[in-house]
Amino acid sequence: MAMVNKTRNMLEGLVKEGSFKWLTKKQSAFDEDIEDMERSPSAGKNWLPELSLTANVVVRRCSKILGLSLCQLRENFDAEVSDFLKHQSSFARNFLEYCCFLALAWSIHVNGYLDDKKFRRLTFDMMVAWEFPEASSEPYLHADDDVTVGVEAFSRISPAVPVVADVVVSDKIFEVLAGSSSNRLRFSVYDKYLIRLERAIRRLQSQSESSLLSSIRAVRGEKILEVDGTVTTQPVLEHVGTSAWPGRLTLTDHALYFEALFVVSYDKAKSYDLADDLQQVVKPELTGPWGTRLFDKAVLYKSSALLEPVVVEFPELKGHTRRDYWLAIIREVLYAHRFVLKFRISGLEREEVLLKAIFGIMRVQALKEMSFTQPLCFDALLMFNVCDQLPLGDLILEELVNTLASGKMDKKNAGAPRNGVYSSSALSIASNLGFSIGKSWGLVNGSGPVVGEITVGEMTPLEKAVKEARCSYENVVLAQATVDGVKVDGIDTNLAVMKEVLSPMTEIWNWLVFLFSWEEPSKSLAFCLVFTCIICKGWLSYALAALFIFFAVFMLLTRYFGQGMPIDELKVTAPPPMNTMEQLLAVQNSISQAEELIQDGNILLLKCRALLLSIFPQATERVAIAFLVLALLLALLPVRYIFLLVFLETFTRYSPLRRPSTERWMRRLRDWWFSIPAAPVILERVNQDKKKR
Template sequence: MVSKTRNMFEGLVKEGSFKWLLGNRSSFDEEFEEMSKSPKSRKNWIPELSPIANVVVRRCSRILDIPIDELQANFESEASDSLKHPAKYARNLLEYCCFRALALSTHVLGHLSDKEFRRLTYDMMLAWEVPATSNQPILKIDDESTVGGEAFSRIAPAIPTIADVITCDNLYNVLTASTGGRLRYSIYEKYLGSLERAIKKLKNQSESSLLSVIRSQTGEKILEVDGTVTTQPVLEHVGISAWPGRLILTDRALYFEDLRVVVSYDKAKMYDLSGDLKQVVKPVLTGPWGTKLFDKAVMYNSISLSEPVVMEFPELKGHARRDYWLSIIREILYAHKFIRKFQIEGVERDDALLKAVLGILRLQAIQDVPLLKTSRYEALLMYNLCDQLPGGDLILETLAKMLTSRELERTNHSNAGNSMYSVSALSMMSNLGIPFGKSSSLPSEDGIYVGDIVVGEMTALERAVSKSRNSFKKVELAQASVDGVKVEGIDINVAVMEELLSPVIELGKYLYFLESWEDPFRSLVFCSVSTYIVYSWVHYL
């Protein structure tokens, strides 16, 4: 087996076959050459793993400062027998090494801006698709390596800033919409770069003077600001009047500051999203003098207001800007409803709210990349999506249990290992330079997991999401059948009506033909006859 792996390494290096992985020469190629030429490196090869998996594990070993053979021994001592089954051994060992490395490297300040970290996470996905020696390389697409959805959904949610279990599939679909359903590194890196900028924007806005007096007391983070550009105003409608101003969304409330004539702002009006005020946020039509003409506004109402508040987002065509604001406002509102419903407190409350914030940051990152477009904003926001999915309430219930107990369900896995660290979204945001609530990053004693992911298994949350997606597909199929029947019914009715009205329809077509004078003789006869009939009727009357 060792000889087979060595020969594979040497053959691939000689032929330059790993161009299918990166397209261009990089440190990855150099590492393969080093591993193929150095006898010492060959001793560290794991026979069960493919060449790319061996390289990834070697990187993980360096990050953890643990020898490869010791990493493998730790896995075998901590993993259950089912995880060590020969058919699953290579992939589970790879996941174990990757998750441990990610759990440590994501605790480094500014890790998301590190290009080596970005490349490592992508290479982990590549290796996940071909973990074993027997696996064949992935097919090339335009001489650039690509990653499939299953690999993305296993590795990406291990870094909570990059993806979450609930919206991961939808995020992948957006990232691969222009590349044939497979993820290229160039797109992935642009997304991570844009995500880093979105996080910096959040930090800068939250450290700015905006709402400084209010936020100093509540510790709110500013997620989005609109209405500062004169070409894209935000109008607050009160009665039949409207006034421009600046709209600010935080992780707790919505604020509107009226624009004064002297280009300054009045005291902010607060519309609470965190309390139990029976809030309603929905799209509405607006227009001058109270008319309902333009579908570009959001209505907010609660028991604390005497009348609803309407925020309009004017734009030349469409209502994408309004839809974006509607989705992010609802995301914060739904997150607080989730927290109240399941009585989540302390660190877990901060974590639950941060999940909504991270979803909004990812959505902002997607919008910032020209190649990545989506009109279904709610599909990338966890709480929005759960509000729409069949079984979404079960997903939220499972999420609540996971947050409050932090016990991730594992099938046939009872061996607890205290060497695996969980990636806390709270600590990760702190490591990205944005303190967010209370953070805990203590070693996990519940098993081999990282974040919401378990090595080699599906967590309770993943199972709930999978079940909901399957139900959604069934609902879609059923809806398609209903729509088909409805369309067929409409078609039948139309056909019947056409049959009944066919003489009138044919007469109309014939009159149009005569009116066009394509046949002058017939048109002349028709005009003569028509004139005679009209004259006769007029004479008779």
């Protein structure tokens, strides 16, 4: 009884002193909970001294949802989690996570939970409490007394409701939501996001239950994810040859459908499959009138089942946001099915993967409906798009496979105790959103949740893989920034930069040419003797190893002695600027030189063809005899001596003793080569009529 009075007096004193001013500014759920805790005869039992006020209020709400007292929650926590999670330094946050995950796993089994403002407020308060779980901590206050949360709290709590966020993209969702408030998320923005998400879910339900493509979708139980082209101000055009035809574009969780628009109805739907392995390619494409490539507003779809690629254009006056959105969601479905096929995932695990892709698309739809000053990067908000682009993204997918496999094992061992408490999976809450996936959904209801992606008090292997990939991506971004900074315009300027970068290699090459020319016989002879000795002794591999060791030692010494010193910038002398006429002439000369090189290459290939086909028999006999001699040398002589012969013949070719004979033999070889005719070529020009519709 003394403990009860002490707790009640402490709460009353804090309220009178104004310590809860940020909570008591207006009547709120916090006020009601505090008053209940004051009036409750068991106030001491509803309060943990290790937790902050915010955390105690959130834990009390969780206990009401679960129908368990605080003592029962504490006993269950001690019984289910490992000992290191009970340590005093991390107990407050771990116990809070335990209560939050259990309460959320229970709450999301109620239909329409996203439409309940109390649920939306509860999840946000969980994030606030997660940031300040200990009794010594207090919530961070803004000037307008609006409590906000950071990215760590959002990324920890929101993935516990899979439709709200995903472990892989939770930080990017937070960046979008908190971009206008100094990277701190306000409840008003978060609440608006969940409301839009609820609308996206309802729209998906209504579209999937409609008669649109019902006969086609019934075969695989496909769900309609997006429809476009039904509004005249935002048409969708399918390009066939030089013509474009308007129509309605529909994306499901298995395929893409286009229905050409006639006068009063739509034509039969064309299906472009995304689920089977047809070597599909989906990428942005340029379109324009009469087959020109002017406007970057289209998506190209290509597969082995089609004779020619399909181009779908999304016209708009400014930018290409519609195209980017459709490109991202089409790729998300495609990449999800590729993931399923690559790892041979089937059954409920396959449905789980498809649900992740669907939830990601619904989140993008919700964010797209909100007004943001910055344009959305749709690829960064979709899980499988991110895994395809991130370095080490394949490791994330491998860990996701392991997570799905763990869920399968937990279902088989349903009676065994689990090591840790996990959040709910996407598949475990799909029925409560009012829709099902595929034909095997009936096996899920009542069978318990699959293992989620986060666990109490520690990082799962999936979270570790995501963190490692993010760190690698940051390094890639920094490196790419330097790459973008050194890009210059103009062929002559780029050639000048390349020449300066390759100047050390050019000097080495000039030195080797100098030795091969025997302008100073003593240096050339010394080099020849040293290299001959290396080849004869079989030290060629050691010489190559010594070269690599030299480079490694040089780089390590440079790194050690160059720490903290500014990087020496490469100084390049820019070529003089050229006017338009000079640039055109330079381009023309470059094209002419390239054409000459291609012609010389074709002549070389045609003469080789003539030798192989014995168009010039005498030359063919000589080449055949040379090949036979070369084959005998390769078969009889050791490789070491072959290297030695090649080196001596090449290096001593212009020595004082061999120079006259070399010049004479090179002249004979050139005359012989010029005497070989080229194989005949006939050019056939076929006039093909362009396809028109």
